Amino acid sequence: GAVVSQHPSWVICKSGTSVKIECRSLDFQATTMFWYRQFPKQSLMLMATSNEGSKATYEQGVEKDKFLINHASLTLSTLTVTSAHPEDSSFYICSARVLGGDGYTFGSGTRLTVV
Amino acid sequence: GENVEQHPSTLSVQEGDSAVIKCTYSDSASNYFPWYKQELGKGPQLIIDIRSNVGEKKDQRIAVTLNKTAKHFSLHITETQPEDSAVYFCAASFGSGGSQGNLIFGKGTKLSVKP
16 A cells, blocks of 8 residues: 655754654555654644645645745655744644545654754 | 534544544534544555545545534444554545635544554
């Protein structure tokens, strides 16, 4: 089946630094990838929709200059948290939709801790 | 926009009993309803899904029912086992193939199966 690989699985960074999270579709092409944020004991909140070769579409309230998304190929999307602050600490999860198919496949998530 | 309500937020059952989780959605145009299982520190895993042209779908101990008129769908787990303990999310989206829209998630149900 479709597999999405997300790296790193966890990262600790200092306030003010930037962190990049990668999301790769391993055995299929994904024209669209989604980035979610999940706080403890809460549901997944969609941050942005990433379309290959075009600008990402951000949900209301999500700062596009802080959460940079790049979807340069059909198998890779990246989320960069710029100038991270402790309040950015969260679980970030990517998802991909199979090109021409149904359903969504999720990555394993990235636990970001900003100290 | 779409809104998905999920109940209960927590559910505790004895091993071997059945568990039922219910969700309602607001957008009658939604036509894809997946259920995800999320274990601690991991990404969501699809366990079963259903489309609006089907009323019920079953996969071994797991079944999903859909009532389009009432706009609600339910997850049924029979003969529960301790390894079924996790957080379960329902979701809804509209479209098909390349035009599938974003997934809107319920708030989740923490299922605990006591041995």
